[in-house]
Structures are given as structure tokens and as C-alpha cells.
Amino acid sequence: MTTYDLLATCASGIEALVGKELKDLGYETQVENGRVRFSGELKDIARTNLWLRTADRVKIIIGEFEAKTFDELFEKTKALPWDAYLPLDAEFPVSGKSHKSTLYSVPDCQAITKKAIVDKLSTVYHRRGRLPETGAKYPIEVAILKDKVLLTMDTTGPSLFKRGYRTEKGGAPLKENMAAALVMLTNWRKDRPFHDPTCGSGTIPIEAALIGHNIAPGFNRSFLSEDWDWFDEAIWEEVRTEAEAEADYDVELNITGTDIDHRMIEIAKRNAVEAGLGDTIQFKQMQLADFTTEEEYGVIVANPPYGERLLDKEQAFELYKQMGEVFRPLETWSKYILTSDLDFEEHYGQKATKKRKLYNGYLRTDYFQYWGKRPPRKNN
Template sequence: MNERFFAPCPRGLEAGLVDELGALGARDLHQTHGGVAFRGDWALACRANLESRLATRVLWQVAFGRYRREEDIYRLAYSVTWAKWFTHEQTMRVNVTARRSPLKSLEFITLRIKDAVCDHFRMVHGSRPSIDTANPDVRIHAFLNQDQVTLYLDTSGEPLYKRGFKQAAVEAPLKENLAAGILRIAGWRTDEPLLDPMCGSGTFLIEAAQMALDIAPGLGRGFAFEHLRHVDEAMWRKLRREAEGRRRHAATLPIFGSDSEAVQVKRARINLEAAGLAEQVRLEQVGLLERTPPTAQGVMVANPPYGVRIGESAELEAFYPQLGDALKARWSGWRCYFLSADAALPKLIGLRASKRTPLYNGALECRVYEYKMIAGSLRKPKDA
């Protein structure tokens, strides 16, 4: 089978997702803003859900057409053979997004698509699915541009960045696929020492440990395609067994985490234990400004405060120069990467970023700043 799929991801990670899906066997890959379209069979769709660290969802395209008014969308949705893929006893939800659509009400379009699906089931079975907006068995997505509408069945269910094991959350957490993308941007190799000195709930640490041990990110959760009638269960069990069989085991890894707050270290430890990785990652309570490097060289990744955890601008203005001083004083030999939406960071930190990579944390435009710490100064003498 040669089906069409679309995998959304955080904006800025599209090129990495192209590489990831291509390695899994996807064909005809096409990068767009906020995702990647591709072709493949259902084994590929299942594997992408199980293996992708960067995708937010995997959507299966079931219909495409032009429209001028809401009734055109209704007719397209009514023509889809929904009853081949799920039953009237299952629950469903419809999500609609649009870009430059001339239609005024997304709520009314959502209602017309629900009507079309329910009318289809009434015609086939004499009864219709129930609506569940919180935890549906089936999610239908519609995307509208100026004159075209695409209908998708969601093969993922809960977003793929919800790996299925995080128990202790923090305020404004970093999503797992964004953390995996930053590790990719940093060029981190799984045999390199890694430190998150502001670890919060441990997202960077867990993603890195799973990469190092070749643990598929979806092994701890279920997926919406398991509720679809046409998916080959034997094929899916085989893919899971193969992924479970690849997992490597190690007593410890050169992965380190710390935080200035005891409650954050406790949260990270709880989540590492839930992921089965507590023995492999070393945690301690110490602030970034006070701690020393655990090894002579390595990679530091952090999501420093930009109005979330410290919050007050005066505190930030005091913190950033101290951070720059600490990096210069003690972190020679390390590559340091900071995600920030604060344009003042590179000015106040007092260091020259060797690279700035645009990346979106939800709707918030950020940059990943790279600082390569070397002994001495990067500035050339004036005579030179």
C-alpha cells in the first residue's frame, strides 16, 4: 500500500524529521512549515509512531478536495468510508485548523464534518458514534487553505511527545520532541558526556538516555491506530518486539542532571524512575552558577529562565552576566546550548554565540544559542 501521511512537528525541526522519517523508510518526503508529508505503507505509519522522536502526530490522509462553502466540506466528509476503519460504538472527535480560509466559522465547519461522519454511519449501520472531546477512540483532523480541504485520521491519539511515563510535571514544561530536537541541533553523540544543569522534570535527561540505550520513545504508550479495524495486529506486535529487542543495557551513562531547587531534582528522579532510567543518570542538587563540570569535555543543554521560573526582569538581568562569567571560568572544553525566547540573552551573557538556530516552543519564537567554551579569549589582538 502507498498511503499519504503527514507528521506535524515543532517549527524548526522539519529538516530533522525528514531525515528521521527517511531512515524509517518513508518515501516522497515533502517538508512544509510545521511538518513533513510522506508516503508509505501501514507498517511505516506504525513504526513512525513508535520510533519518531521529533513528530507530534502521524496523520493519515483519507480525503482531499476543493471547496467554496461549508456544504462542499460536508459532502467530501460524507463520501469517506469511515465505517471501514472504525465502528459506531467507538467515540470520536473532530479538529479543524485553517490558513487563509474564506469561511468565517471553524466551529460550524467542525459541526458539519461531525454531521457528515454521523450521517455516514446512520446510513451504513443505523446508528452513529458518540462524541468525546477529552479522550476519544478516533480523532479526525481537517485542514483548510484558501480553497482546498484535506481530511485525516489521526493514527497517534495523544501527542507523540507524551511518551507515557512522566508522572511529576513542572510549570511550563519542555515538550519531549522539542528536547530531542535540541539534542539533535547540538550534534550530541550518545557516547559524549551530557549535562542539563537546570533539569526541571528531567526531559533532556530522559530523551538523551533513551537515545543512548536505543529505546524507542513510543514503547511506554498506546496509539490510536490500535483502535482502527484494518491495522494488522500481527505486524504491529512484530514491530514492538523488534524495538524491545534492540534496547541496550548499561549500568550508568555519562548523563548528568542538576537543579538549584530540591523539588525539581525530586521531580526529575520520579520521572527517571518511571522511565526505568534512574540508575543510568546521575542527579544532584546544585545551582548552575555554583556547579563544576563532571568531565573535562562534554555538551551542556539547558532551558534557562526567560520569565517562566525566575520571572522578574531585574533578576534575569543579574543572572545572565553571572551565567556568562561561570561558563568562562569553569566550562572550558564544553559546548553549551541554551533555548531562549529572550532576545536579551546573547547581549547580557557576555559571550558570542557561534550559532543561533530558530525554533518554536509552541507559538513562542525561540533560538537555540550555541557557545563553544575554549580556554582564553576568542577575540584577536588589535595588532592582528
């Protein structure tokens, strides 16, 4: 079986999470900015597409080399074994990016990369003129950083955050893989209560439920590489069958989501049903100020509407103050709040135990963490 050099790409700030996910799946990893390297066979490509919760894409590394001239870029690209990946009728759009490199014109780099691949395939397939490009899609990216060229091919298609359960969104939706990251950065365990007081369309509670039930996040969607004629359909069937067997549908979870907007609660309920989790999560219309609980050692995760999103700043500040008043008495609960307001602690009324910088799209945010008291140790 062929072994491929692979990349799992991700948002800045959660590379370590993606690395941990891959290690938990049994892979050796190398964590870099915005991506994690690993290697595997075709089954591993299918498996990681199906299981990675916090990554964006799984890509095959076709080649890496240094290039400071367009001639170098052309010749070194052409020398790669493109025919091992691209059939005669392959549709292969080329995207690109360049940073701190001699070859800074991205359109030129894309055009030269495309020309080099066409040249190689035309020679191998004894074809003159244009290639048909009428078959399956094989997206290529040429990425140049400090004159080092990285050529990759996307196996995923639409980003991994597109789980397929979101029937409708709110005004400023959180991507599913970022919601999963927020849950995975907490101390939540499936035997403890989980609550999202500003749940919107329900993404954070749904991702928590997928984690709690050990359901593969990509189980109900398809992937671009399923259309490739050299990627055996039986491999995809095998990994889906294995994922189905690993899901724990019997575990009882205590997951709730509330929101002031009744329309968002209805959307959240529909999304949960679409994800197969309609009976797992309790969604309810409620003002944040009305939240009370007798339960202990739970976890609150909130992505409140902040200034750049839905509320004006004064409304956001009032909401943060209210959060502090409602959450502070819950001494055994841990609270995790994502916002782009770096002065959040001042309005909340308490210094965070820990802060973590994350990017919600291109927006810089901080994840403010308030750790609750630990439960007493059980005597054996």
C-alpha cells in the same frame, strides 16, 4: 497491504528534525510547515508512533480537495471512503481550523464535515437516524488553508510528547519532544559527557539517555489506533519486539543533571526511575555557579527559567551572566541555551556561534549555540 498517505505533525521550527527522523527510519518525506508527509502500511503507522522523538502525532490523510462553498465541502467529504476507516459504532469527533480561506467559520466547517460523514456511513450501513458512536475513537480533523481542505484521522491519541515517565512536573515544564529536539540539535555523541545545569524535573537528561540507549520513546505507552478493530494487535507486538531488540542497554553514558532546587532533583530522580534510566543519569542539587569539570568535549544543554516562565527579568539576567562566567572557560565544551530573551547574548557576554528560532508551545524562543573546539583527529 494497504498503503496510507501519512502526516507527522510537529511544532513550528523542528519540521526538518522530524523529516530527518523519518528518513533515518527509511521513509521518503516531504517537509511542510508544521508537518512532514510520508506514506506507509499499518506497521509503519505503529513504528513511527513508537519511534518518532520530535513529532506530535501521526495522522492518516483521508482526502484533500478544494472547497469554496459549504455544498462543495459536504459533497466532496461525503464522496470519500469513510466506511474503509470507520465501523458502524465508531466515535468520530471532528475538530477543525481554517486560515486564509473562503470557508472561515470553523464551527460550520466541523458541523458540515460531520454531517457528510454521517450521511455516507448511514447509506453504507443502511442506518437511519443517528449513528451509535459507542465504539473506539477515530478523531477527524478538517483543516482548510487557502481553500484547500485536508481531512485527516489521528492514530496517536494523547500527543507523542506524553512518553509516560513524567510522574511530576516543575513549574514550567518543557515538553518531552521539544527536549528531544534540543538534544538532537546539538553535536552530542553518546561517548561524550552531557550536562543540564538547570534540569528541573529532568526531561532533557532523560531524553538524552533515551537517545543514547536507542530506546524507542513511545515504548512504554499505548496509542489510540491500538483500539481499532482493523489494526491487528500482532503488528503492535511486532514493532515493540523489534524496538526492544534495537535498544542498547549496555552502552555507558555520562549524563548529569543539576538544579538549585532539591525538590526538583527528587522529582527528576523519580522520573528517571519511571523511564527505566535510574542508573544512567546522575542528578544532584547544585548552584550553577558551582559547576566545574575536568572532562573535555562535552555538551551543555540548558532551558533556564526565563522572564515569562519562573524568574523575574533581573533574576534571569543575573543567571545568564553567571552562565557566561561559568561556561566560557570550558573551551572544548559546546553550550546550547534556550530562552525567549532575544538579548540573551548581551547578558551572557558572548555572541552565539549560531541561533535557531523555536517555539516552546506558543512562546517564541531562540536556541543560542556556542560550539566548542573540536577534538584532535586520531592518527590511524
